[in-house]
Amino acid sequence: MKKRLICLVLGALMLLSMFAACQPGIDKSQASYALVTKSAGNPYNEKEAEGFEAVMKAVGVKAGNYIIRHPEAPTVDAQIKVIDSLISQGVSAIAIAANDANALSAKLQEAKAAGIKIVTLDSDVAPADRLTFCNQAGVQQVAQALVDAVYDIAGGEGEYAILSATSQATNQNAWIDAMKAIAAADAKYSKLTLVEVAYGDDENQKSTDQTQALLAKYPNLKVICAPTTVGIAAAAKVLQDKKSPVKLTGLGLPSEMAAYIGDDADHSCPYMFLWNPIDLGKLAAYASIALVNGDITGKVGDTFTAGDMENSPYTLTAVAGAESYSEIILGQPFKFDSGNIAEWAKIY
Amino acid sequence: MAGKSGRSISAVPERSPLRRIVSWEGALVLIFIGVLVMGRIMSASFTAENVLREMPKYLSEILIALPMGFILIMGEIDISVGSVVCLSATMATFAGNAGLPFIVVVLICLLTGVACGALNGFILTRWPELPPMIVTLGTQIIFRGIAEVSLGAGGSASYTNSADLAGLGSKVGPFPIAFFVVIIAAAIYIVVLAKTTFGRKLYAIGSNRVAASYAGIKVGKIRFIVYTLAGLMASMCALFILTTTYGVNTTTGQNYEMDVIAMCVFGGIATTGGKGNLIGALIAGFTIVCLRIALSIKNVNDQLILIIIGLLLIISVLISSITQSDKFKKMALKRAEEKARAKAGAAEGQPEKQPDDKTE
Numbered sequence: 001m002k003k004r005l006i007c008l009v010l011g012a013l014m015l016l017s018m019f020a021a022c023q024p025g026i027d028k029s030q031a032s033y034a035l036v037t038k039s040a041g042n043p044y045n046e047k048e049a050e051g052f053e054a055v056m057k058a059v060g061v062k063a064g065n066y067i068i069r070h071p072e073a074p075t076v077d078a079q080i081k082v083i084d085s086l087i088s089q090g091v092s093a094i095a096i097a098a099n100d101a102n103a104l105s106a107k108l109q110e111a112k113a114a115g116i117k118i119v120t121l122d123s124d125v126a127p128a129d130r131l132t133f134c135n136q137a138g139v140q141q142v143a144q145a146l147v148d149a150v151y152d153i154a155g156g157e158g159e160y161a162i163l164s165a166t167s168q169a170t171n172q173n174a175w176i177d178a179m180k181a182i183a184a185a186d187a188k189y190s191k192l193t194l195v196e197v198a199y200g201d202d203e204n205q206k207s208t209d210q211t212q213a214l215l216a217k218y219p220n221l222k223v224i225c226a227p228t229t230v231g232i233a234a235a236a237k238v239l240q241d242k243k244s245p246v247k248l249t250g251l252g253l254p255s256e257m258a259a260y261i262g263d264d265a266d267h268s269c270p271y272m273f274l275w276n277p278i279d280l281g282k283l284a285a286y287a288s289i290a291l292v293n294g295d296i297t298g299k300v301g302d303t304f305t306a307g308d309m310e311n312s313p314y315t316l317t318a319v320a321g322a323e324s325y326s327e328i329i330l331g332q333p334f335k336f337d338s339g340n341i342a343e344w345a346k347i348y
Numbered sequence: 349m350a351g352k353s354g355r356s357i358s359a360v361p362e363r364s365p366l367r368r369i370v371s372w373e374g375a376l377v378l379i380f381i382g383v384l385v386m387g388r389i390m391s392a393s394f395t396a397e398n399v400l401r402e403m404p405k406y407l408s409e410i411l412i413a414l415p416m417g418f419i420l421i422m423g424e425i426d427i428s429v430g431s432v433v434c435l436s437a438t439m440a441t442f443a444g445n446a447g448l449p450f451i452v453v454v455l456i457c458l459l460t461g462v463a464c465g466a467l468n469g470f471i472l473t474r475w476p477e478l479p480p481m482i483v484t485l486g487t488q489i490i491f492r493g494i495a496e497v498s499l500g501a502g503g504s505a506s507y508t509n510s511a512d513l514a515g516l517g518s519k520v521g522p523f524p525i526a527f528f529v530v531i532i533a534a535a536i537y538i539v540v541l542a543k544t545t546f547g548r549k550l551y552a553i554g555s556n557r558v559a560a561s562y563a564g565i566k567v568g569k570i571r572f573i574v575y576t577l578a579g580l581m582a583s584m585c586a587l588f589i590l591t592t593t594y595g596v597n598t599t600t601g602q603n604y605e606m607d608v609i610a611m612c613v614f615g616g617i618a619t620t621g622g623k624g625n626l627i628g629a630l631i632a633g634f635t636i637v638c639l640r641i642a643l644s645i646k647n648v649n650d651q652l653i654l655i656i657i658g659l660l661l662i663i664s665v666l667i668s669s670i671t672q673s674d675k676f677k678k679m680a681l682k683r684a685e686e687k688a689r690a691k692a693g694a695a696e697g698q699p700e701k702q703p704d705d706k707t708e
Contacts, residue, residue: 075600078650088393100504100597102506
């Protein structure tokens with residue numbers, strides 16, 4: 001008897017959850033947009049979805065016509081199932097943060113053949129499988145922000161060092177080269193001296209050792225710039241524990257850096273950068289809309305307006321190494337300082 | 349023994365049409381139809397065309413459900429099949445990218461699966477006291493580990509000359525090739541289980557392994573064959589996965605073992621062994637697939653889909669435990685007796701009919 005009761009309760013629960021889960025259907029008289037994230041339970045992804053949804057609401061897309069799907073697992077398999085379902089529904093555009101650069105190819109081509117516009121964000125697929133890519137960090141923008149931060153924190157002159165990841169790291173090397181070029185090109189930065197690029201190999205202990213070595217070698221050092229999340233966290237701890245006057249900036253995760261960010265002498269890092277996932281979601285939404293409306297086709301050189309976003313209108317630029325394919329660079333890296341770090345530390 | 353096995357080993361009691369519908373398989377067919385109707389009402393996009401187009405991704409899992417049914421009926425479990433899928437797909441991708449002819453690629457893929465399954469079978473028959481869950485947990489980690497090491501730093505590889513794969517992934521009319529493969533494989537497995545001594549032996553082992561071995565059944569040999577079959581079917585699944593992803597990565601086939609076990613259990617196969625049949629598992633497999641497609645087309649939150657399927661599983665286990673309980677059986681028996689008596693009363697002079705399973 002008891003078992004039958006449990007059965008009934010579970011059955012009722014199942015039906016209820018099915019109805020509770022039902023979202024309004026797609027209204028075919030209007031274009032429909034989908035966002036596929038990497039997986040559920042990823043706060044970074046959820047912030048992207050938040051931005052995407054905000055734009056959809058702002059431009060007046062009906063509730064059933066924008067679809068946000070967090071796949072059941074962070075795998076390509078799960079993403080393919082979601083894309084399959086979106087093809088069945090006949091959505092107009094899919095924005096996706098890919099879990100694998102290769103394995104989605106066939107399914108995205110199938111979606112393309114069904115007339116769906118594909119945009120990637122956050123992590124790209126092979127350029128031929130999508131129309132454009134919303135890139136969270138352009139090399140130039142990151143380098144410019146870092147050089148300006150060093151200039152500002154050092155007070156316009158003095159010695160600074162860079163604590164990087166490994167010596168072969170593609171991203172970091174591109175940023176460092178661009179920083180050097182920017183510093184050399186403008187007389188404004190002429191009083192800044194880069195004393196050394198140290199490599200902490202993205203290991204906590206090695207980054208700590210390298211930071212201590214920099215402090216010992218260069219007594220006049222004013223600023224360390226660490227364009228890697230592991231390096232900046234290790235250096236921040238060393239500097240703060242030693243109560244060193246040397247200050248720190250770079251690219252870091254807010255949650256890891258919250259304890260070190262502050263304007264007073266007790267904190268080692270006045271401010272640092274990373275990208276803003278909410279804006280990335282917004283950009284993907286505007287790019288999808290522009291593609292569906294025919295404002296852009298994904299060609300290099302196309303431009304479109306993105307509502308009230310800071311850098312609107314955006315221009316599609318060429319992908320380095322695949323010049324005929326386009327990407328959209330989000331803009332300046334996002335600055336985390338004492339004013340906003342507490343809020344962002346909770347997010348990612 | 350007849351009490352524990354779903355189909356009794358001795359005489360099969362004759363079944364009235366009503367009893368057939370009341371059986372779990374009959375209920376599953378009704379649930380299946382219910383899912384299709386619900387899907388159709390919920391969304392206009394839930395068409396035969398779309399369901400068949402989305403199916404290959406799920407269909408391949410049903411291939412593994414067949415040998416998994418055998419294993420569960422033996423009262424055992426194999427949780428390494430997902431990793432076998434990953435390793436087989438990895439080897440096939442490497443072979444394909446090395447420019448080998450497609451038939452060789454297929455052979456390499458299947459051989460990898462057979463080798464993995466045979467390794468499971470060897471360990472479990474060489475040391476029969478080892479618990480299958482732990483052994484296959486170990487090989488699950490090992491097989492995926494080998495795949496991850498072979499895939500190297502990027503963790504993914506794409507299948508470059510994909511024309512042959514596209515052939516395998518193509519359709520005959522609206523039906524994907526995988527659909528026919530599943531139906532043919534299912535037919536073979538169902539017949540083997542229901543109509544051959546091999547199938548009967550599986551039930552015997554699941555009911556009581558020691559008794560089965562005293563009865564002269566070569567338990568070790570049968571277990572070895574069944575685990576090897578699981579490897580083979582996992583590699584067939586890998587081939588069809590490749591036709592949808594054209595590549596492999598470290599997460600390929602992840603959690604398949606659980607999806608597959610869910611299909612079997614929902615289909616009425618008891619994990620304690622000796623009970624259930626593959627027809628139920630097959631219908632259950634299609635029911636779960638269609639339910640997932642229907643909910644997904646409606647954009648139901650993907651995590652909620654998992655919850656719904658989880659609830660469905662528990663309900664199905666509960667229902668079968670209710671219908672198998674002694675109290676329920678006694679009630680059913682009583683009802684049947686009364687009916688028979690009434691019949692006998694109507695046709696006067698006839699001797700009282702014996703209820704068919706008096707032994708229970």
